[in-house]
Every structure is written in C-alpha cells, then in structure tokens.
Amino acid sequence: xxxxxxxxxxxxxxxxxxxxxxxxxxxxxxxxxxxxxxxxxxxxxxxxxxxxxxxxxxxxxxxxxxxxxxxxxxxxxxxxxxxxxxxxxxxxxxxxxxxxxxxxxxxxxxxxxxxxxxxxxxxxxxxxxxxxxxxxxxxxxxxxxxxxxxxxxxxxxxxxxxxxxxxxxxxxxxxxxxxxxxxxxxxxxxxxxxxxxxxxxxxxxxxxxxxxxxxxxxxxxxxxxxxxxxxxxxxxxxxxxxxxxxxxxxxxxxxxxxxxxxxxxxxxxxxxxxxxxxxxxxxxxxxxxxxxxxxxxxxxxxxxxxxxxxxxxxxxxxxxxxxxxxxxxxxxxxxxxxxxxxxxxxxxxxxxxxxxx
Numbered sequence: 001x002x003x004x005x006x007x008x009x010x011x012x013x014x015x016x017x018x019x020x021x022x023x024x025x026x027x028x029x030x031x032x033x034x035x036x037x038x039x040x041x042x043x044x045x046x047x048x049x050x051x052x053x054x055x056x057x058x059x060x061x062x063x064x065x066x067x068x069x070x071x072x073x074x075x076x077x078x079x080x081x082x083x084x085x086x087x088x089x090x091x092x093x094x095x096x097x098x099x100x101x102x103x104x105x106x107x108x109x110x111x112x113x114x115x116x117x118x119x120x121x122x123x124x125x126x127x128x129x130x131x132x133x134x135x136x137x138x139x140x141x142x143x144x145x146x147x148x149x150x151x152x153x154x155x156x157x158x159x160x161x162x163x164x165x166x167x168x169x170x171x172x173x174x175x176x177x178x179x180x181x182x183x184x185x186x187x188x189x190x191x192x193x194x195x196x197x198x199x200x201x202x203x204x205x206x207x208x209x210x211x212x213x214x215x216x217x218x219x220x221x222x223x224x225x226x227x228x229x230x231x232x233x234x235x236x237x238x239x240x241x242x243x244x245x246x247x248x249x250x251x252x253x254x255x256x257x258x259x260x261x262x263x264x265x266x267x268x269x270x271x272x273x274x275x276x277x278x279x280x281x282x283x284x285x286x287x288x289x290x291x292x293x294x295x296x297x298x299x300x301x302x303x304x305x306x307x308x309x310x311x312x313x314x315x316x317x318x319x320x321x322x323x324x325x326x327x328x329x330x331x332x333x334x335x336x337x338x339x340x341x342x343x344x345x346x347x348x349x350x351x352x353x354x355x356x357x
Contacts, residue, residue, distance in 0.1 A: 022107060022157035024144045027135065029098045030156060034131070036094035041080055048072045081122065086115040091159075099159045110154060117284070118148035121329075124287060124336055150329040151280060206260070210239040218261035233257045273314055276323035276330065279307035283333030286341070293348075296341035303334025 048069055056065025084092040090102035090110035102110045102118070125134030125146045134146035144156060206214065213236055221229060233240065233253035241248045244256040282303035289295040310327035 022103065022155075025098075025100050025156040025158055026144065027138050029100060029158070030138075030144070033092070033094035033098040033100050036097050037080070037092050038094075040093050041076065044076055044080075045073060048076065082115050082119045085110060085119070086112045090115075090154075095156075095159075100156055101159045102154050102156050105153045105155055114152040114154050118152035118154055120284065121146075121148035121151045121287070121333065124148075124333065147329055147332065150325045151284070151333070153326065206243055207239055210236060210243065210260075214257065214260045217257060221258070221261060229257075230254050270320060270322040272323035272326065273310045273321040275306040275310035276314070276321075276327035279303050279310055279327050279330030279334070281330070282306060283330035283337070286334045286337030290337045290340045291344065293341045293345040296337050297345070300334040300338030300341065303330050304338070307331025307334065 052065040052069035052072070055068055056062055081092060085095075085102055088096070091100070095101060102115075104110065104114065122134075125131055125137070125148055127133050131146075134148075137146045137150075138144060141150075149155060213232070217224075217229075217232060224232075233256070236257065237248065237253040240253045240256040240260075244259065247256040247259060280303075282299045286296050286300040286303055289299065307327045307330045310321075311324055311331070314321045314324045314327065
C-alpha cells in the first residue's frame, strides 16, 4: 500500500523530534465556512435592524434608528471575524461547522495580532466582489493562502477530529506483525525485516544536559562565530565523546556537535528581514489611507521599495533571513492602495479642471 500523499499537508517537527501533521483546508471547505459565516452575519444584521427600528419608534426619532443601525452594523462587519478567531482559537462559527481552524505558519495558535492583520487585509481579498482576489490567490500559491494569510503568517487547516476515551476503549488492539518466514529452511535469516535495532542504535537517547546544548546550538549556530562554536564543543567534549566516539576521535568535538545538531532537525533561527516588516507596515498604511492620496501615495511607494529590497536580499541570503512572503504581501498591498489612491487623485484633479473650464 502506498503512503498517502502529504504534499498538501503542513508537517511540524519539534526539537523533541515529534512531528505534527495538519491537513491544509481546501477551497471548497473554506467556501462552505464563509457561507455559514455570511448567513450568521445576515441574521445578526436583521436583529440589529429590528432593534434600531424599535428604538426609533420608542424615541420617535428616525435619525436615532439610522445611527444605531450604522454603528452596530459597522462593529459587526469589522469585528465578527476578528473577535471570533481571537476568542475561539482561530475559529468562527462557520469554521467550527466546517471543522477548520486558523493557525500560524509553524502550527502555533493564532495570536490577536495575526487575527487583526489577516482580517484587515480581508478588505483587499474581497475585491472586486465576494473574495475574487482571495480565491485567485488561493489558486496561484497552491498552499491555501489568501493575501491576509500571507500578511499575518497564518494558514487555514482542518481541525482534528475529537476522540473520546470511550472510542479508545472500544478499539481493538492491533495484533503484532508476524515475523517474515524464510523462503526455505536453508535460507539465512533476513536482516532487512527487523530494522528496529539499527534505528534504536542510530537514534540513541542523549543525556538531558547534552540534548539541551544540542537543541540550543542547532537553533543559533548560524549566528555564532567559529571560535564560540569551538569553545562550546570543547566544553562538552566528554559528553560528545560518549555519544559519538568515532567522530570525536577522527574529526573533533565540533564535527560531532554539528552532526548531532543536524540529526535533531532543528532549523537555524532566521530573523525576519527588517525591510520585510517595514514593507508590510507601509502596505497596510496605504490600504487604510487609500482615500487620502497625500498619505497613501508616499506610503505606497515606500512599501514597494522596501518590499522589493527585502525580496532581493532574502533570495540572495536564504540561510540568513526569512520573511519573503511578508515582503511580497506588503509590496502587493502597497501597489493596490497606490493604484486606487492614484485613481482617486486623478478623478479629483479632472473634476477641478472640468469645473474651472
């Protein structure tokens, strides 16, 4: 039996070498969740309309009814997704019904800041009608991400099915695999049918102190100078010699420490490029103030400049920086806001010219 294709899954490896796998949500399930959320919003809007009409009838003021409906409607539309995802750990009513959840790019829980950013950029994803840009982005990138997910560093995954203790107690224990029989009584025992001893010897448990050193070293070794790395390896030479005696004897303690760090599978810590964060900040500012060309045009230009510079440097030094998605998203937001603001400015100038003419 072939293993399932996990190319569309998010696999997270921890320093303890434990892997967590999330299935990335498809466009169909996300559309279903959006339909449910839209119906919920419409029902609440109807309730707001009834409430506003009742208040207007009691007070005899139509202006009060309009004011209440506008304020509560704006709070609902602006805060439904943000408050729901922040309060319910990345879920809205629609996502809960479709068993979806928003998580960070590395599988971590959604933060309030990420929820705010992804729902602010939702305005762009919705353009020109019912998430046209968002769906186009989902098809292009192939990882189920819209612009808001790129901006916030998030991903929508399928929520794991809950399993109760009753389900576990009712599951029959699987029988141990039968040993492979030789093809004849004269055949030698197979050495490939039982790889467990080799795997156990290869992944021998390290001492707790050495393991902490290896995990910390693996996350920071790209930032440490060679002299500091050699000093760390010399300080742990006795433990390293016990773990990998052959490598310490032939290549030295630093080579053994490097091999243990690579075996742990811990990615070196790479900071987000500063210009990528700047591009995102200026891009969001351009989107917010698109109706004010005197602010949006300069901020849009800055987002494009910073984003392009960050993308170039990250591609040149991929082992030193991360944040290419953030830089691209900030640059795109700047381009969109700049284009809309420029059109508004041109219409304003054309109106003045035609009026004076």
